[in-house]
Amino acid sequence: MSTFRWKTVERRIGIIGPRWCGKTVLLTSLINHLKFHDPLRFKLGAANKYGEVSHYKEITDTPDVRKPGSLSWFDYEGYRNQFVQNGKWPAATKDISQYVCEFERSDWTFNRLRLHLFDLPGERVNDIPMITGEKDAKTAYAAWSDRTCRRLEKDLTTGEYFQPFFELARRADASVADVVHRYKVALAKSRLAYRPYITPSTFLLDRDGQRIKGTDSEILAKTRYCGLSPEEEFVPLPADSRTTHPEWVEAFVGRFAKYQEEVILPVVSSLKTCHALVIMVDVLAILGHGPGMYNDYRQLVGDLLAALDPKDTTLDLVLRNVYETLLPVNWRRSWISRIAFVAPKTDRIPFEDRARVRSLMEQLVRHEAKNCRGITMGYFPVAAVLGARENQQGRREMLGSTLYDADGTPLTPGAERKFSVPPVPDVWPEQGWKPGDFIFPDVYPRVSPLSNCPTEQVGLDELFNFLSW
Numbered sequence: 001m002s003t004f005r006w007k008t009v010e011r012r013i014g015i016i017g018p019r020w021c022g023k024t025v026l027l028t029s030l031i032n033h034l035k036f037h038d039p040l041r042f043k044l045g046a047a048n049k050y051g052e053v054s055h056y057k058e059i060t061d062t063p064d065v066r067k068p069g070s071l072s073w074f075d076y077e078g079y080r081n082q083f084v085q086n087g088k089w090p091a092a093t094k095d096i097s098q099y100v101c102e103f104e105r106s107d108w109t110f111n112r113l114r115l116h117l118f119d120l121p122g123e124r125v126n127d128i129p130m131i132t133g134e135k136d137a138k139t140a141y142a143a144w145s146d147r148t149c150r151r152l153e154k155d156l157t158t159g160e161y162f163q164p165f166f167e168l169a170r171r172a173d174a175s176v177a178d179v180v181h182r183y184k185v186a187l188a189k190s191r192l193a194y195r196p197y198i199t200p201s202t203f204l205l206d207r208d209g210q211r212i213k214g215t216d217s218e219i220l221a222k223t224r225y226c227g228l229s230p231e232e233e234f235v236p237l238p239a240d241s242r243t244t245h246p247e248w249v250e251a252f253v254g255r256f257a258k259y260q261e262e263v264i265l266p267v268v269s270s271l272k273t274c275h276a277l278v279i280m281v282d283v284l285a286i287l288g289h290g291p292g293m294y295n296d297y298r299q300l301v302g303d304l305l306a307a308l309d310p311k312d313t314t315l316d317l318v319l320r321n322v323y324e325t326l327l328p329v330n331w332r333r334s335w336i337s338r339i340a341f342v343a344p345k346t347d348r349i350p351f352e353d354r355a356r357v358r359s360l361m362e363q364l365v366r367h368e369a370k371n372c373r374g375i376t377m378g379y380f381p382v383a384a385v386l387g388a389r390e391n392q393q394g395r396r397e398m399l400g401s402t403l404y405d406a407d408g409t410p411l412t413p414g415a416e417r418k419f420s421v422p423p424v425p426d427v428w429p430e431q432g433w434k435p436g437d438f439i440f441p442d443v444y445p446r447v448s449p450l451s452n453c454p455t456e457q458v459g460l461d462e463l464f465n466f467l468s469w
């Protein structure tokens with residue numbers, strides 16, 4: 001029986017992390033569990049008085065939830081059908097999207113909960129540091145350039161890829177087209193080495209939603225663009241090169257400013273209106289790909305927290321100038337007061353390893369997280385959807401319908417295979433590790449064909465309880 005509800009508590013939750021780390025799957029599964037809530041499969045609220053969801057209502061395009069820049073709607077049904085009807089994972093997301101719902105929960109006596117969720121394509125996260133808080137575009141471009149060049153130049157692996165770019169950018173007789181081309185070749189090489197931190201991100205995911213494909217860095221550099229369009233490219237330039245080539249700077253600053261406004265501000269302003277953030281840290285992917293990915297993740301989390309720092313009022317000023325007049329009152333600034341770090345896809349490891357994944361995640365972000373005063377942090381190893389399960393406890397043997405066979409040939413969803421996984425280490429190996437030292441195979445989701453039966457999850461309910469305090 002439902003009691004009279006006094007008021008609606010709103011929680012806006014943004015989910016961020018690099019591409020392929022499981023953001024869309026996590027949101028789809030969460031919505032599915034709330035919409036068809038089963039208290040036994042998804043524990044809502046405190047341990048001694050679990051609640052139950054009722055009066056669930058999807059809120060579609062009403063004026064008070066509509067956002068400037070009109071974000072598209074999260075295609076929950078489409079993603080969910082992809083699981084249920086095809087046994088496949090949802091297609092990669094191309095644009096920032098939002099989902100809004102409202103429901104009552106029996107463990108809350110007087111309040112109804114309105115949940116506003118944001119999903120953004122992981123590639124755009126790499127551009128968030130372009131919003132520097134500087135007021136004029138020239139200073140902002142210089143600040144972003146310095147920061148990006150420093151990161152690229154001093155990195156052990158990418159430093160080598162970017163060296164030809166830096167050499168050329170500093171030469172007085174260089175042409176701007178060649179410099180941009182060399183930058184893109186280096187981006188392509190970084191991408192082929194599984195480095196996630198690539199900016200401007202349209203190189204990876206362009207404005208039409210086309211993703212980068214192919215393995216030849218020269219061809220990729222010729223076919224992809226860095227900026228709003230092929231005619232509006234820009235790259236970061238080191239300080240001495242900016243002095244040598246003021247005409248390049250002049251062209252880049254205008255394009256940078258337009259890119260900031262059209263591509264990044266909608267993302268950052270959505271995130272800045274959130275009460276809580278989920279930052280995905282794909283620990284198993286990092287173990288799979290090596291220290292290069294580890295370093296990029298760390299840097300990315302640091303830059304992200306700096307850009308979203310709730311105390312950073314300069315950024316608020318920038319946003320206010322652009323959006324205040326457009327925003328309905330309830331869209332104006334809220335404070336991010338909780339951040340959940342989430343290690344996804346942990347169905348692919350034995351249960352006993354989950355605590356170690358949690359600890360690795362904490363080790364990775366600890367220094368960055370420490371600098372965010374006044375924000376409650378939580379760490380959650382999660383399996384939003386179970387694809388694999390443990391076959392024989394203690395033997396590290398798993399069972400699941402893998403995406404590839406042992407030789408790397410793609411498979412269609414089907415019979416489960418046995419596979420074994422390496423132990424997750426207690427600490428990140430200090431001496432480094434190589435791609436391939438830790439392999440956790442990808443699997444298809446295991447789903448019920450019943451439309452109101454959410455897939456099993458692990459840790460998703462705990463995460464939600466943290467986010468909907």
Ligand SMILES: Nc1nc2c(ncn2[C@@H]2O[C@H](COP(=O)(O)OP(=O)(O)O)[C@@H](O)[C@H]2O)c(=O)[nH]1
Binds near residue numbers: 345
């Ligand atoms: N085993 C398993 N795989 C997952 C899970 N979530 C995501 N994946 C895998 O990760 C891929 C990318 O997920 P997606 O949500 O599209 O990532 P996004 O780019 O961050 O939105 C999927 O196609 C799946 O292969 C999960 O909970 N368990």
Ligand SMILES: [Mg+2]
Binds near residue numbers: 023119122
């Ligand atoms: Mg996605």
